[in-house]
Amino acid sequence: MSAEMRNGATLIRRETWEKVTGEAVFAADFELPQHLEGKVLRSPYPHARIVRIDTVKARQLRGVHAVITADDIPNVRFGNGVADQPVLARGRVLFAGEKVAAVAAVDEDTALEALSLITVEYEELPVLADPLAAMREGAQVLHPERRNYRHNRVLEKIPGLEMMNIGDHARYGIGDVEEGMAEANIILEHTFRTQTVHQGYLEPHFTLVQTGRDKGVRVWTNNKAPFQLRGELAKVLGLPVTDIEVNYGFIGGDFGGKGAVMDEPVCYYLSKASGRPVQMVMTAREELLAANPRHATVITLKSGLKHDGRLLARQATVVFESGAYAGANSHPLVGGLRRALGAYRIPHTLIDGYAVYTNSVPAGHCRAPGDPQVFFAVESHTDLLAEAVGLDPYEFRRLNVLRPGELSPSGLKWAGINALETLDLAVERSEWGRTKNRGEKEEKGQKGQKGQETTVPPAISSDHREIEYISGKNKLPEANWKTSLGTYQYGIGMALTERATGLGGSAAVVAIHTDGSATVISGATDPGTGSQTILRHIAAQELGLPLAKISFRGGNTGMAPYDNGSGSSRVTHVTGQAVRLAAQDALNQVRELACAQFGCTQGELSYDHGLFKSPQGNSGTMAQIMAGSGRSKNIILGRGGYAAEKGESTCFSAQVAEVLVDTDTGQVRVLRVTAVNDIGQALNPAAVQAQVEGAVVQGMGFALNEELPRVNGRPQVQSLADYKMATAPDAPSVNSYLLEGSPGPGPFGSKAIGEQGIAATAPAIANAIYHAAGVRIFDLPITAEKVKKALDEKRTRKVGRERGEEKGQAGEKGQAGEKAGDRHEI
């Protein structure tokens, strides 16, 4: 590793020049002559039998080239972990927004007119809107034909589930949870619910499919995992992968939402039927109705503690609402399930996870699938536990946080556990550490917090290094936060989370050119994270060349080598290692050329600062060696392949959120979030912190405003105006700190950041709201209405809520927990 790398120099992302000038090519900027516009008719009903579809009039409309329904295409289903989703509904629709028919026409207006001429007769069926109701035995089964679905790993695993709506189930833990609970002095149980949220990318799904007798299938898309898409299409369409070419450009935001099959199969069948290329762009309404948003959840946590606050046992029951289909996920039970136990030392644990089919939009991957949901529950629960044993939330976490060498509560053994340092730094760098006494501000008094001294964290240890980025807004309201604010109450809250560095496989090629420059050829897409820059940077470091000499090529599955796809926090680690190996291979080949030119051995040859040297006094740059080697020899293609199947480290994150709660209206304003990420080694610190900043604001939306509500399965939000993503004035200050020093599996000891910044935000805000106003909200989003209602109830009752029971009353839910558990989606 070079000294330059250790300095963590900020790398300018070359491709962003194209993006500020408008030259960058996104999927919708591709053009194919003679293409048709495709549109789909969607079901208005969440659950219905399709009695009859009449397409005669639509077919007769001038300018219409194809109209298809399930009857016109093979009976195929697609999906990643389980192939459960039909291309067009066949006989039954399972969610409001499901595709029923499709048309291809000369232009969008004609296509829309054709849709209006299609009549569908439905017979409405009872709606399974609640996952808890859907998972009960005896509930009507939404997928009675499950046994026939392709690669259905689930049913092989659990034969008894086929006549239920439980799409997947897992149960695991460590120790003996019953024994742990029996030893506990205090047992607390809470139920939390989280809502369906959209990923929020601005660029809608785009698909363009061209079919031909000899050409095979060519796809243009903004799918961020083009090789997985190609593989899935090959299976669905029954074609060899080499007949399918997926082309892609820059991706206008993903956040997990662009990794699944979307409109590619329907465009393929429209193209087959019309003999023309067919293009389809989802409208904002379709995105909100029928993309693959984050899973809604119901999470029950039960923990057993000693009087002194030590955690002994934890039981987590997590229900992920899959919606109508689970195919958008690599596993119906998303990865966040494992983290439902938190980042603490707990000797006895048990997780029960369920993925449940309902009549709602099919859920999919969304930035850290499962994590924001489970950590909202775990870290809210953690504050409740701290209060019950009379400890400050920070002290309670310090007492129980996982330490080096300890087994994770889900039974994993990680190298380099950095949780305590991460937590301490968040306190030290935030208002929490500065005020030292969080209880001081309370006038009305809050149980278990008043007057307690917060533990002052130790200074950061010398083998760790931190990188700071302070957003400018800090200076503005701070002085007034705690005074003269009328009905506003200030609060501060924290949360601690973890998420592993991503796994997967990738191959890369590094070509060295005759002028001594190099090109990284990789199939990794860049959904905005800066993956191209980081991969170029890794190659530059290995080749000893300046970054400016390294270019990047990809863009199509026919040319670029396989990559798993830019998701799951894997690119820097997995693709990065493939690129590193390819660069090493390429360099080694240039060394061979240098040895031949200098007449020395590899052992004698040195390479430093771009110069090859032999002991005999010969020297030459990369360009000179390449130029001097003759045409037959100076073709250098370095190859690298890398696969990571098992994770041995994780990345800890801690956040401290500061809020103002308007106690008259319940409105919450997030002032500032201090975020610390355990990053291993930041390869491009500015880009790493930029990921955290975006994730925090996305996490704030999850906490407070964003929701895709349904009434009995019917979606209520159908435009971006009603889907309340944060605007610039809404966004808080984000102060981001990167904690280096605990090496990860990526190149040069790097870890991951794409998803690690999001999960701590919602619980830190929820805890801050409790600190500010004394109300605990168990179901997201924490809207002003919910806060107001809770404040009113609190005022009316004027009694603190009892949540802790002494041993002997174990299992009885707290008041608020029960309320949340009983609540139905609205």
Next chain:
Amino acid sequence: MNKTLILHVNGHDRRVVCEEGKTLLEVLRDHLGLKGTKKGCDEGDCGACTVLMDGQPVNSCLVLAARAEGHEIITIEGLEQKGQLHPLQEAFVEEGAVQCGYCTPGMVLSAKALLDLNPSPDEEEIRHALSGNLCRCTGYVRIVKAVQTAAERMHGQG
């Protein structure tokens, strides 16, 4: 029915024959090939299609092309002057304010409208001026910084 329009875009008169009822966004992208203007929600909620009309940021998806006749339209492609990028474009790159880049053209143009009117805005004014442009990637942190940096540089020059 087709209609002939003369649009003044990025300093040039452009003759466009298009169907009646086409939006400015459609004409810019599909007829004039100015694909730097991005189509997001197509309902005026996200701001990705922002262009300047007589110096004011507008959602080009909500403006009928015919209504743009007689007005000066600036798109992201029109910011570069004599091979020199606008200070906002430079600052967006240098401050790391660009991630996926889909909001960037609209964001830069909204920022330009602000700085043309108010050369030294404070942070609240910047955030307010950008409130019609959604960005999911950045949390707005570095976008605000980039506008501040550009304002300082332009101020220094002026």
